[in-house]
Amino acid sequence: MKTSYIKSLDTLAIKSSPTQLRYRWMEEVVMRASDKDVNELAPLIIQLWPDNTLDDAKETLREYISGEHSVAIAHVMDGKCVGLALCGLRHDYVEGCNTCPVGYLEGIVVDQDYRKKGIAGILCKECEEWAKEHGCTEFASDCE
DSSP states (O other): OOOEEESOGGGOOOOEEEOSSTTOEEEEEEEEOOGGGHHHHHHHHHHHSTTOOHHHHHHHHHHHHHOTTEEEEEEEETTEEEEEEEEEEEOSOOTTOOSSSEEEEEEEEEOGGGOSSSHHHHHHHHHHHHHHHTTOSOEEEOOO
């Protein structure tokens, strides 16, 4: 399925593709989140880090959205935010990397009802592209 890239949820200029279910049209978009998207994306942060309060989640999103060296990338299907990746530039040592800065996937989550559809892979690819745009030749992450 092809995705289109837009700036914010309120400018849904989406390419549509037919699905196999009853000729229903599914709308899918990958976008860089903006301040307007914080309320809709905050529940995904809580899925990623369950110890966060709603206010904590909103503050985390605002930091990534407004940061000079960070980005929040959302995946939207049928008008609903179903995936989120948080990415930043690391200027300190990153294990296994030899360059600086390094694009770093800080967190990624896909709503449980939308998993196993390739959304996380699409989000990772968008984060890698963002890192390349910022001069990175390496991309890293860790897991817990």
